[in-house]
Amino acid sequence: MFKQIIEVWNNVQMFNGIWETVVMVFVSTFLSFLIGLPIGILTVCTDKGGLFPCKVVNKILGFIINLGRAIPFIILLVALIPFTRLIIGTSIGVRGMIVPLTIGAIPFVARLTENTFREIDKGVIEASQCLGLNNFQIILKVYLVEGFPSLIRGISLTAIMLVGYSAMSGSVGGGGLGNIAIQYGYYLFDRTTMLIVVVVIILLVGIIQVIFEILARLIDKK
Amino acid sequence: MIEISHLSKNFETKDLYVEALKDINLTINDGSIFGIIGLSGAGKSTLLRTLVGLEKPSDGSIYIDDVDITKLKGSNLRKYRSNIGVVFQGYNLLMQRNVWNNLDIPLRVRKIDKEERKNKIQEIIKLVGLEGKEKAYPANLSGGQKQRVAIARALVINPKILLLDEPTSALDSITTKQILKLLKDIHELYHITVLIITHEISVVSSICHQVAVINDGEIVEKGEVLDIFNNPQCDVTKLLLGKEEI
Numbered sequence: 001m002f003k004q005i006i007e008v009w010n011n012v013q014m015f016n017g018i019w020e021t022v023v024m025v026f027v028s029t030f031l032s033f034l035i036g037l038p039i040g041i042l043t044v045c046t047d048k049g050g051l052f053p054c055k056v057v058n059k060i061l062g063f064i065i066n067l068g069r070a071i072p073f074i075i076l077l078v079a080l081i082p083f084t085r086l087i088i089g090t091s092i093g094v095r096g097m098i099v100p101l102t103i104g105a106i107p108f109v110a111r112l113t114e115n116t117f118r119e120i121d122k123g124v125i126e127a128s129q130c131l132g133l134n135n136f137q138i139i140l141k142v143y144l145v146e147g148f149p150s151l152i153r154g155i156s157l158t159a160i161m162l163v164g165y166s167a168m169s170g171s172v173g174g175g176g177l178g179n180i181a182i183q184y185g186y187y188l189f190d191r192t193t194m195l196i197v198v199v200v201i202i203l204l205v206g207i208i209q210v211i212f213e214i215l216a217r218l219i220d221k222k
Numbered sequence: 223m224i225e226i227s228h229l230s231k232n233f234e235t236k237d238l239y240v241e242a243l244k245d246i247n248l249t250i251n252d253g254s255i256f257g258i259i260g261l262s263g264a265g266k267s268t269l270l271r272t273l274v275g276l277e278k279p280s281d282g283s284i285y286i287d288d289v290d291i292t293k294l295k296g297s298n299l300r301k302y303r304s305n306i307g308v309v310f311q312g313y314n315l316l317m318q319r320n321v322w323n324n325l326d327i328p329l330r331v332r333k334i335d336k337e338e339r340k341n342k343i344q345e346i347i348k349l350v351g352l353e354g355k356e357k358a359y360p361a362n363l364s365g366g367q368k369q370r371v372a373i374a375r376a377l378v379i380n381p382k383i384l385l386l387d388e389p390t391s392a393l394d395s396i397t398t399k400q401i402l403k404l405l406k407d408i409h410e411l412y413h414i415t416v417l418i419i420t421h422e423i424s425v426v427s428s429i430c431h432q433v434a435v436i437n438d439g440e441i442v443e444k445g446e447v448l449d450i451f452n453n454p455q456c457d458v459t460k461l462l463l464g465k466e467e468i
Contacts, residue, residue, distance in 0.1 A: 127314035130274050131328040131375070132300050141327060145318050221359040222317045 008193050012180050018200060020094050021176035024169075025162045027098050029155060032105035032162075037151075039065070039106070040113025041139060049122070051135045061110075068107030073165050076104050077172050092173035101165055105158055112157065116150040117143050149220035156212030160205050167201065177201055224250040224273075224383070224415070229282035230439075231268055242268040244439040246282070250432075252382075255409055255416040257430035257447070259423065259462060265439040266419045267311070270387050273417075274308055275299050286383075304332065307376025311388040313368045315360040321347070321371050322356040325378050332379070342378055349411070350374045350404060366397035370404070377408065383415045384408070390425055398422075402429050423462050427451060435459045 008014075039061060045051040046058040071079075077100045081091040084099040120143060128142045144151075170178025177197050185194030229246040232239065242265045250256045260266050271277040273284060275294060283290045291302050316324050322343060329339045347353060350370040360368055369389060376384060389405070390398040406429050409416050418425060426433050426447060434444035437458040443450055451463060460466040 121312075121314065123310055123312055123314040124316065126276055127308070127310055128316075128327075129276070130303055130306070130308045131331070132304050132379070133327070133331050134297075134300065137331055141331075142316065146316060148318060220318075221320075222361050 004192065005196060008190075008196055012184055012193055014180070014196070014200065017175070017177045017180045017197075018204070021163065021166050021178070021204070024094050024097050024101060024166045024174070024176055025159050028101035028105060028162055028166075029159045031098070031102040032109045032158060033155065035102070036106040036109025037113050039110040041117065041143065043110065043114045044117040044143075045135070045139070051125075051138060065107045065110050065114075068103075069111065073100075073104050074168055074171070076100055077169060081172070092175075094175045097166060097169045097174040097176075100169065101162055104165055105162055108161060109154070109158055112154040113147075113151070116147040116154060119150065120146050149216045149222070152212055152216040152219060156208055156216075159208050159212075163201060163205055163208070177204075223252055223285075223287070224248070224417075225283075225285040226250075227283055227285075229269075229272065229279050229284065231265075231272060231277065232280045241439050243272070243279070246436075246439075246441055248434055248441060248444065250415060250417060252415055253413050254431045255405075255418065255429055257426040257433040258417065258419045258436055259421065259426050259433060260436035261421060261458070261462070264436045266421075266436055267387060269436070270308075270385055270417075270419050273385060274303065274306060304379055305381055306383045306385060307379060307381035309369070309372045309376050309384070309386040309389055311391065313360070313372045315368060315371055315375070317360050320357050320359050321352060321363075324360070324371055325375050328375065328379050346374045346378050349377070349408070364397075365393050366400065369393065369397075369401055373401075373404065373408070377412075380412075381414060383417065386416070386418045388420055389418060390420070390422060398424075399428075405429055421462075423464070435462070 043058060043061045043065070046054040046061070048055070080100045080103060084091040084096055088095055088099060090096045124146065125138060125142060128138050133141065166174065166176055167178035167181065170176065170180070170182040177200060181194060181197040184190040185197065226246050226248040229243055230241065231243040232241050246269065258266055258269065268277060272279050272292070275291060279292050284292050286302070289302065294302050316327070319327070325343045325346065326339060329342060347356060350373055352367065352370050352374065355363065355367065360371065363371065386405070390401055393401060402425065405416060408414070418430065420426065430447050432445065433447045433450055434441050435450070435456060435458055436442070437456070442456045443454070443459050450459065454460045454463055454465065457466060
């Protein structure tokens with residue numbers, strides 16, 4: 001049995017698949033935080049009772065986040081193909097998947113950031129204002145620092161979600177483990193390969209979870 | 223001198239209209255320890271929030287050294303706030319930073335150089351009796367210690383006025399005495415104006431010079447602590463003093 005697993009493993013280039021999935025997840029998690037985090041911060045700050053309330057901006061951002069979260073990823077994946085071709089040059093493989101994965105995760109990250117910052121005691125923000133911190137300093141030194149452990153856990157949630165999304169992308173020509181599962185498991189009815197891919201994905205998710213949980217616990221002083 | 227005149231604050235929501243403060247007039251002299259006492263919901267905290275510019279009054283003014291602070295905004299408000307130290311109910315410390323860094327933040331944002339910051343923090347930590355706790359995080363401190371950090375944080379910027387919102391309400395009787403002693407020491411050392419908001423008569427009787435009794439958004443009685451306590455006029459004052467049954 002062991003021999004069979006190794007055979008399949010080599011045959012489908014499992015290491016390559018894992019590597020591709022890791023790259024896709026890593027890059028798109030990074031990019032989605034790069035864009036989603038500021039959107040989340042802006043949403044909290046423009047909300048009623050926030051640092052700089054602005055109803056119009058807040059409503060627009062809220063609408064975009066809700067809209068983004070309402071679109072099923074598999075549909076977003078297909079709908080974004082022309083856009084991805086335009087900016088990356090291809091809509092398949094690892095590179096072609098970065099765009100839909102990032103865009104799919106941005107609303108999630110924004111909402112996550114929003115919730116994280118809302119959990120911070122309002123009294124702490126007011127105290128910081130009284131201590132002479134301006135809005136920019138409050139975002140940088142209070143929101144981001146006090147919310148950091150939660151954000152670390154948020155990165156883990158996002159990455160795990162993107163493992164799932166990246167697997168879905170196998171259906172439209174994305175690379176990685178999803179591609180292997182579609183090619184061998186779906187088109188060739190190769191149950192063994194399918195099973196191995198499933199186990200590998202579960203392990204991958206488990207590893208992400210453990211690493212970030214340890215990290216968050218080390219950082220959190222609360 | 224703090225001069226509060228005709229101050230009122232209304233909160234309006236769809237189906238609720240609350241007059242939290244009604245025509246408050248108060249004069250607090252420089253260097254005094256002034257107590258504002260009242261039952262919960264009397265408007266004490268709203269008054270404090272208005273004093274630090276967290277809440278804009280519906281009407282009236284608060285003059286501090288000839289500036290109406292209720293009109294201040296942005297950087298002017300921050301400049302005014304650098305003269306007041308506030309100790310909030312519930313401490314409001316930064317949980318992810320240790321004691322030293324909690325005290326360092328207000329100094330850092332004022333761009334004070336490293337050596338001066340270090341000296342000031344050491345001085346204040348010694349004053350409030352937190353030596354050896356510099357590296358501790360708030361989550362690992364007791365209530366009394368957290369209150370000491372909060373007081374230290376308010377003092378580190380050399381304020382002219384120290385405002386305290388229910389500084390002892392969450393503390394046991396012995397810790398309360400220690401904190402009140404500390405406030406007395408601070409007052410003697412720096413000669414700053416101290417304004418304490420409380421519902422505990424013992425706080426007022428043990429350290430305040432003057433007192434104002436607030437009830438239902440109105441100041442019902444004010445004057446020297448001894449005068450008021452020996453000869454209370456209003457029912458609320460009598461109630462707070464325990465001279466009248468509920």
